[in-house]
Amino acid sequence: MIANLKRLAVLGAVVAGISGPALASDILITDVTLIDGTGAPPLAGASVLVSGERIALVSPSDIRKPRGAIVIKGKGKYLIPGLIDTHIHLRGGTERGKFINDRTLAIPALHTFLYSGVTTVNDLGNNPEFIFPIRDDERAARIVSPRIFAAGNAIGFPRRTAEGGGVQITGRNDVRGKIDAMLGYKADMIKIVYDGTDSLRGEMVDGFPGLVRDIVHHANDHGTMVTAHIGGREDFKLILDAGINTFAHAPIRDRLDEATLKSVAARRVPISTTAVVFSNIARVADDTSWLDTPLFHATLDEKTLELQKVEERQRYRTSGMSERFKPLVDNMLWNLGALHEAGAILALGSDRTYGPMSLQEIELYAKAGIPLLDCITIATRNAALYLGREHDLGTIARGKLADLVLLDADPTANVANFATVNTVIKGGQIIDLKALDLPVNRKGRK
Ligand SMILES: [Zn+2]
Known part of the structure; x- marks a missing residue:
C-alpha cells in the first residue's frame, strides 16, 4: 500500500x-x-x-x-x-578583514534565517571560494539552508581589506576581468561599489558613469543583473541614469529629491533597504535591550550576544560611530518612507548576518510609516523582483x-x-x- x-x-x-x-x-x-x-x-x-x-x-x-x-x-x-533577505553577508567567509573559509560559522548562521522565517538569502559580498560552494550545496540539497543567491566579491570595495567581500580594482582595465571572474563562478548577481575611493568612482577609475553602463550591458548579456552599493543621493542619481538593475542600499547621507523619487519608481529599479545595519550601530550605544528578545536568545549564543552588547557597543561608542549614524538613520528612514510613497520597489535587505536582524529591518519599515501589509510585500514579492526570481518566488x-x-x-x-x-x-x-x-x-x- x-x-x-x-x-x-x-x-x-x-x-x-x-x-x-x-x-x-x-x-x-x-x-x-x-x-x-x-x-x-x-x-x-x-x-x-x-x-x-x-x-x-x-x-x-x-x-x-x-x-x-x-x-x-x-x-x-x-x-x-517565505521571507527573502536580499542583502546579507554570510558568516564564515571573512574575518578581521581577511578571507577565511569556515563552514562551522556558516551553517548555524543560515539556520538563524530559517528559524526566523527567511527562506531565501542573497549574499552581496563574500569570499567567492567560500560562498559559491555553499550555494551549490544548498541547491543540491546537501545542507539544510535557506535558498542562497550570491554575488561573490563586491567589486571595488576593499577599503584595503576583504571586509564585505571586497576586491580592489587597480584601474578601469581591471574591472572587466574582476567581473568575468564572478561570472565564471556563475554569480547570481554582480555587485559593484560606486562610493568614494577604492570604488568605481575612486580616483583610480575614470570615465564613469559610462563604465557602469558597460558593466551593466556586459553582465546582462550573460543573464546576470548588476547591483550597486552607493552612499549618497548624487551617486544614486548617476548610477540610476547609467541603467543599474538594482541598488544594494537606499541612500543614507542625504535625502532624495522629488525628481529622483519619481524616476526610480518609474524605472522600477528595486532597492535593498539596509536600514538595520546603520540603526543598530546608532542605537546600541544607548540601549542593548533589543538583543534580549526571545528570537535573539533562541538563535544566537550568549557569547555572540555578549560580544554585541559589550565589545561592539564600546567600539561604536568610542569611535563616535553611534553618534555619527543617528542623523543618517533619520535620513535613511525618511528615504524609505518617501520611496515607498512614490511607488518605488523597496526590497527587504538587512546587510547583516542573522535572521532576527531581517525581522528588525521590517520593524524599521513600520517606524518609517509603511503599512504592515506593504511590509510583507517588501519582504516577499518585491525581494523576489530584486533577485529577478519573481516567477518562482515571493508570492503564494x-x-x-x-x-x-x-x-x-x-x-x-x-x-x-x-x-x-x-x-x-x-x-x-x-x-x-x-x-x-x-x-x-x-x-x-x-
Ligand atoms: Zn553589504
Whole structure:
C-alpha cells in the first residue's frame, strides 16, 4: 500500500514536470488566513495545497484532501510567503578583514534565517571560494539552508581589506576581468561599489558613469543583473541614469529629491533597504535591550550576544560611530518612507548576518510609516523582483515554489508578530525547526 502511494507520488511528480530533490508528501494547509505577498488584503478561511516543491492550488475555501497528504491546520494562523533577505553577508567567509573559509560559522548562521522565517538569502559580498560552494550545496540539497543567491566579491570595495567581500580594482582595465571572474563562478548577481575611493568612482577609475553602463550591458548579456552599493543621493542619481538593475542600499547621507523619487519608481529599479545595519550601530550605544528578545536568545549564543552588547557597543561608542549614524538613520528612514510613497520597489535587505536582524529591518519599515501589509510585500514579492526570481518566488500562487511561513499571530496587526514563526516550508518540505543547529535546540542537551 505504501509502495503504491509512493509510486503514485512519483508518477504525479513526473507528470507535472517537477524536479524536486526528495520525494515529499503533498501538504494541505487548511482554514488559514492567507497573505499572499501581492499586497492583496488578508483572506480568511483559505486553503493551500503543496505538491512536490511547488504550490499546486490556492483556494479561498476548502480543498479536498488528496490521499496521503500531510494536513496543517491553519485555523487562527497566518500564511505568508517565505521571507527573502536580499542583502546579507554570510558568516564564515571573512574575518578581521581577511578571507577565511569556515563552514562551522556558516551553517548555524543560515539556520538563524530559517528559524526566523527567511527562506531565501542573497549574499552581496563574500569570499567567492567560500560562498559559491555553499550555494551549490544548498541547491543540491546537501545542507539544510535557506535558498542562497550570491554575488561573490563586491567589486571595488576593499577599503584595503576583504571586509564585505571586497576586491580592489587597480584601474578601469581591471574591472572587466574582476567581473568575468564572478561570472565564471556563475554569480547570481554582480555587485559593484560606486562610493568614494577604492570604488568605481575612486580616483583610480575614470570615465564613469559610462563604465557602469558597460558593466551593466556586459553582465546582462550573460543573464546576470548588476547591483550597486552607493552612499549618497548624487551617486544614486548617476548610477540610476547609467541603467543599474538594482541598488544594494537606499541612500543614507542625504535625502532624495522629488525628481529622483519619481524616476526610480518609474524605472522600477528595486532597492535593498539596509536600514538595520546603520540603526543598530546608532542605537546600541544607548540601549542593548533589543538583543534580549526571545528570537535573539533562541538563535544566537550568549557569547555572540555578549560580544554585541559589550565589545561592539564600546567600539561604536568610542569611535563616535553611534553618534555619527543617528542623523543618517533619520535620513535613511525618511528615504524609505518617501520611496515607498512614490511607488518605488523597496526590497527587504538587512546587510547583516542573522535572521532576527531581517525581522528588525521590517520593524524599521513600520517606524518609517509603511503599512504592515506593504511590509510583507517588501519582504516577499518585491525581494523576489530584486533577485529577478519573481516567477518562482515571493508570492503564494499556483505554480510558485512552495516557500511558506505559518505565523501564530497576525503580522498586519503588529510588526512583532513576524517573530511568531510556527512552521517553515521550503520547496515543499517542512523544515524541522527543532533539528536546526541553534542555541534553542542545544539547551539542556549537554
Ligand atoms: Zn553589504
